Amino acid sequence: MLEKLDALHTDFKAQIVNCTKQADVLNLKSQVLGKKGALSEILKSLKDATPEQRKEIGPVSNNIKQDIEKSVQAKLTEIEIGEVNAKLAENKIDFSLRESLIENGLTASGMHPVHKIQREVEDIFLSMGFDVLDGPHIEDDFHNFEALNIPETHPARDMQDTFWFRDMKHLLRTHTSTIQVRGMESRKPPFKFVGPGKVFRCERTDTTHEMCFHQLEGMMVGKDITVGNLIYFMKTLLKEIFKKDMEVRLRPGFFPFVEPGFELDIRWKKPDLKKGESEHSGWLELLPCGMVHPNVLRAGGIDPDEYNGFAFGLGLDRLVMVRYAIEDIRHLHSGDLRFNKQFKSF
Numbered sequence: 001m002l003e004k005l006d007a008l009h010t011d012f013k014a015q016i017v018n019c020t021k022q023a024d025v026l027n028l029k030s031q032v033l034g035k036k037g038a039l040s041e042i043l044k045s046l047k048d049a050t051p052e053q054r055k056e057i058g059p060v061s062n063n064i065k066q067d068i069e070k071s072v073q074a075k076l077t078e079i080e081i082g083e084v085n086a087k088l089a090e091n092k093i094d095f096s097l098r099e100s101l102i103e104n105g106l107t108a109s110g111m112h113p114v115h116k117i118q119r120e121v122e123d124i125f126l127s128m129g130f131d132v133l134d135g136p137h138i139e140d141d142f143h144n145f146e147a148l149n150i151p152e153t154h155p156a157r158d159m160q161d162t163f164w165f166r167d168m169k170h171l172l173r174t175h176t177s178t179i180q181v182r183g184m185e186s187r188k189p190p191f192k193f194v195g196p197g198k199v200f201r202c203e204r205t206d207t208t209h210e211m212c213f214h215q216l217e218g219m220m221v222g223k224d225i226t227v228g229n230l231i232y233f234m235k236t237l238l239k240e241i242f243k244k245d246m247e248v249r250l251r252p253g254f255f256p257f258v259e260p261g262f263e264l265d266i267r268w269k270k271p272d273l274k275k276g277e278s279e280h281s282g283w284l285e286l287l288p289c290g291m292v293h294p295n296v297l298r299a300g301g302i303d304p305d306e307y308n309g310f311a312f313g314l315g316l317d318r319l320v321m322v323r324y325a326i327e328d329i330r331h332l333h334s335g336d337l338r339f340n341k342q343f344k345s346f
């Protein structure tokens with residue numbers, strides 16, 4: 001019986017190396033280990049064996065069974081990896097190369113308008129000497145609220161309804177001001193940086209409100225920074241984006257992390273004008289900003305008696321709406337190809 005087992009094992013090993021499909025491997029496994037398979041057939045005669053022979057054959061047949069199962073698993077994995085690699089090689093696309101996209105017939109595609117405007121804004125700030133920073137989507141209470149002068153019991157927490165994790169310590173960031181805090185922690189003044197990214201709020205959606213949208217935070221800290229500096233950078237940004245001087249309005253706005261705080265609104269030519277309504281009737285809230293609150297500087301390890309600065313938070317989806325006269329923010333992430341195809345990059 002031992003010879004038969006040995007022959008079965010050798011035969012299995014010879015056959016499995018030639019399998020090229022997962023189905024062949026599974027068939028082979030069932031021929032050898034299945035209920036009516038070769039191993040069961042051999043072990044049927046175990047009933048006629050002496051107790052000594054059984055003692056010897058039992059462990060041998062178990063070892064062979066385990067080895068076959070291991071080989072089957074390894075072969076299945078090897079074939080799967082081979083298939084995935086073959087598919088990857090077949091569909092090799094370098095998304096950073098225009099030629100590669102054209103080769104693959106992907107010329108109808110384009111960069112998403114929010115991503116495109118984000119890159120443009122980053123480039124504008126880079127050209128003015130700002131750094132571009134990144135930050136995590138999942139944040140802790142400290143970086144999203146506490147360090148921004150919004151303690152646990154502060155009513156300002158209600159301004160940004162939040163998706164909390166079960167531990168009630170972590171949340172999906174509600175604004176990119178978290179990058180402001182992380183930026184202060186990692187550098188010494190003077191500095192200036194912007195931090196773009198996705199943010200999340202438990203919002204009731206409408207034409208100008210989404211639950212997941214994009215912001216770009218900016219911060220400049222140094223000595224004797226003024227509101228004049230803030231307005232200069234904001235107006236330069238808008239002029240570069242819209243390629244003309246934009247009419248803006250600055251009105252007082254409350255944010256616990258700035259003092260004084262402002263809302264910078266932009267004159268918006270409403271795309272869905274009602275009868276009799278002037279096309280210049282709209283102001284769109286676009287860019288809240290202000291001088292950084294001393295408590296925020298302190299939380300970031302900066303002495304407010306020595307340094308001050310400004311900060312702003314730009315709504316990137318809203319900027320796209322103004323630039324392309326989009327009447328409903330929900331088009332932007334609807335995945336509707338009729339909408340997306342209008343933003344071909346080339």
Ligand code: FA5
Pocket residue numbers: 174175176177201203208209210211213214215217255258261285286287288289290311312313314315316317318329
């Ligand atoms: C903030 O998020 C502040 N962190 C911004 C800030 C930074 C103020 C630094 C002062 C200093 P607010 O909640 O207003 O502020 O959002 C900022 C911008 O994001 C808005 O002006 C708007 O353009 C955009 N925004 C806000 N909520 C939504 C929404 N639900 N959908 C789309 N865009 C939104």
